[in-house]
Amino acid sequence: MYEALKQSGIIGRLSIENRVVMPAMGVNLAGPHGDVSDDIIAFYEARARGGVGLIITEVTRIDGGAGISDPCQLSAYRLSDVAGLSRLAEAVHAWGTKIFIQLQHPGASASPLITGSEAVAPSAGFSPGGTPVRALSLEECAKIEQKFITSAQFSQMAGADGVELHAAHGYLINNFLSPAMNDRSDAYGGNFENRMRFLLNIVAGIRKRCGDFPISVRINATEMLPGGIDLPQAVEMAKALERAGVDAINVSRYDEGCIEPGTWPQGAKRNLTQNIMEAVTIPVIGVSNIKEPAVAEALLSEGICDFVGIGRGLLADPHWVRKTLNGQEDIIRKCIGCLTCFEEIVSLRRVACAVNPLCGRERFFNHPSRVKSAGKDVAVIGGGPAGIEAALVLKRRGFDVHLFDDQKILGGTLNVADKGYGKEKITRYTESLVAQVTQAGIILHRAHPATPQAIRGLAPCGIFIACGARPLIPDIPGIDDPRVVCAEAILTGKKTVAGQVVVVGTGMTGLETAEVLAMVGCTLTLVEMLPAPGPGVYPSVVKDVLSHIEPHRPKMLLEHKLVAIDQEGVVLRSLKEGVRVHVPAQAIVLALGVRPRLEVAKTFSKAFPDIPVIPVGDALQGGRILEATRSAHGRAFTFTPQGEEV
Numbered sequence: 001m002y003e004a005l006k007q008s009g010i011i012g013r014l015s016i017e018n019r020v021v022m023p024a025m026g027v028n029l030a031g032p033h034g035d036v037s038d039d040i041i042a043f044y045e046a047r048a049r050g051g052v053g054l055i056i057t058e059v060t061r062i063d064g065g066a067g068i069s070d071p072c073q074l075s076a077y078r079l080s081d082v083a084g085l086s087r088l089a090e091a092v093h094a095w096g097t098k099i100f101i102q103l104q105h106p107g108a109s110a111s112p113l114i115t116g117s118e119a120v121a122p123s124a125g126f127s128p129g130g131t132p133v134r135a136l137s138l139e140e141c142a143k144i145e146q147k148f149i150t151s152a153q154f155s156q157m158a159g160a161d162g163v164e165l166h167a168a169h170g171y172l173i174n175n176f177l178s179p180a181m182n183d184r185s186d187a188y189g190g191n192f193e194n195r196m197r198f199l200l201n202i203v204a205g206i207r208k209r210c211g212d213f214p215i216s217v218r219i220n221a222t223e224m225l226p227g228g229i230d231l232p233q234a235v236e237m238a239k240a241l242e243r244a245g246v247d248a249i250n251v252s253r254y255d256e257g258c259i260e261p262g263t264w265p266q267g268a269k270r271n272l273t274q275n276i277m278e279a280v281t282i283p284v285i286g287v288s289n290i291k292e293p294a295v296a297e298a299l300l301s302e303g304i305c306d307f308v309g310i311g312r313g314l315l316a317d318p319h320w321v322r323k324t325l326n327g328q329e330d331i332i333r334k335c336i337g338c339l340t341c342f343e344e345i346v347s348l349r350r351v352a353c354a355v356n357p358l359c360g361r362e363r364f365f366n367h368p369s370r371v372k373s374a375g376k377d378v379a380v381i382g383g384g385p386a387g388i389e390a391a392l393v394l395k396r397r398g399f400d401v402h403l404f405d406d407q408k409i410l411g412g413t414l415n416v417a418d419k420g421y422g423k424e425k426i427t428r429y430t431e432s433l434v435a436q437v438t439q440a441g442i443i444l445h446r447a448h449p450a451t452p453q454a455i456r457g458l459a460p461c462g463i464f465i466a467c468g469a470r471p472l473i474p475d476i477p478g479i480d481d482p483r484v485v486c487a488e489a490i491l492t493g494k495k496t497v498a499g500q501v502v503v504v505g506t507g508m509t510g511l512e513t514a515e516v517l518a519m520v521g522c523t524l525t526l527v528e529m530l531p532a533p534g535p536g537v538y539p540s541v542v543k544d545v546l547s548h549i550e551p552h553r554p555k556m557l558l559e560h561k562l563v564a565i566d567q568e569g570v571v572l573r574s575l576k577e578g579v580r581v582h583v584p585a586q587a588i589v590l591a592l593g594v595r596p597r598l599e600v601a602k603t604f605s606k607a608f609p610d611i612p613v614i615p616v617g618d619a620l621q622g623g624r625i626l627e628a629t630r631s632a633h634g635r636a637f638t639f640t641p642q643g644e645e646v
């Protein structure tokens, strides 16, 4: 099984234990001045321990000021960085994993809010965020080349196994390479050779100063900008890099397919990688929205790439590789492509993962304390993501865990969320949760409504309430009309509607329901109180789901509030103009969010006044999967039965 994945591989003079590479991911876990922190060591150490062959660190500073990308990002440009990076390299090496430092300057994409200075690039203009960008002088170009070279030298001194030059994603080296971003007419622009000069000078400088120290270069094989790098140009770039002595090419893209939303297929960058692979003889690293081992194995065995990059997959489960190679793939926690990880970073918070509450918090939650009263029973009411998370942590801590769910199938709201278009990745996540529950030996009580009477016989020392929330139904005239349906009922197929349908609320559930209805031919009107659809949903996820709905020409009424339902349809109030608007409808679908089922916790607290009753997940506060798993994990990790010392 997985013969290709488990084979060792070579990059330059370096031997790598298997074919899985963790590509660079900004995690915002370093110190505020770029120092290596205990948290970032624990983050990478967990992935090394999980068996990945090569880790490429997050974007790492080669300079201060305009060279800063993220507020708490690694840095490799000061002599004092060497000691910290050497600690990091040691922690990773202890597990047999190799480590490259990804050297980056944000160039035109720098945010003055973060850097405190003006962004710089080969050409003046504006950043993707709309702030002004200053053109670098020839002297400055040469200085920054030297900074890259020095950072490579410091990485080598620290004991890293190589560097990756970040020449993609709209950052400085990419600004030089792309015809759409570089309109210089001196030695650094005007033609292919000149646009390559900045990067090739850096490569030559590293070779001169660091000998055969391995160098990977990350490039875009396509760009969203008109006139930007396309695949034929990327192929020429890869060939030129091979001629210059680069040891590996890591293929990416600069558009919405850079970090694919959940509905995109696995293997999404396959075609791009394959074209680069056919053009060079040096190893090619291919990221491709890979979640499952079989997809990674196929990409390798079909010769699409030499190494597979698994990014978000390793945020979701640091042990992806070890589980794959040990025949335990059923318990891999699979990434669902929700982009919470990226959303957290761009919101300047630390990395987080919806399905892995330990991500970025490895140090804090590393060793769950085993309870003294091991073997005591705990009841968990509700087998959705929060209930399962709590059950797994409690079990690891030595409790005997009884998990109750009133349905036959575990998963709770995941069994609704996976019914939207292209949501199979959520089904895979649910399946892995069920496999983990079984493997852990949690005692299951399925199709079993958990009443206080039902669990009294267990004499539990604690009860976790994870029974979720119920849809929010506004108290307005006409709400009891039989044409009114909840979005969940549509998604699960319990109800069907046709003809003119009004969907009220455009959060994720509303949009996904609209998508399903559009595809069965309904004529849709979407109603949202806020000025933009998809409140609280990450913009590229909104864009993705809207791209499936828009071809069906829905009517979108933003800044409108539902005030009543009458014989013909719905009555709305325009929040801008204050006027009433009538929309005819044969069905009205409500997707207005959820309200925690607080009464369940109250009932259990009353019935069990002497033990802790702890609501988690949506039963405490409606939110994303991240909030559900996080609250469950934290409370289960710290749960202390009454009478025991904390």
Ligand SMILES: Cc1cc2nc3c(=O)[nH]c(=O)nc-3n(C[C@H](O)[C@H](O)[C@H](O)COP(=O)(O)O)c2cc1C
Pocket: 023, 024, 025, 026, 027, 057, 058, 059, 102, 166, 169, 218, 252, 258, 259, 260, 287, 288, 289, 290, 309, 310, 311, 312, 313, 341, 342, 345, 351
């Ligand atoms: C949270 C996050 C941060 C990222 N930061 C970087 C980065 O620092 N440098 C980089 O080259 N790519 C970065 N990427 C892109 C990843 O390296 C990778 O190409 C992308 O996630 C697609 O691979 P995947 O589908 O396996 O996740 C980041 C992606 C994510 C999700």
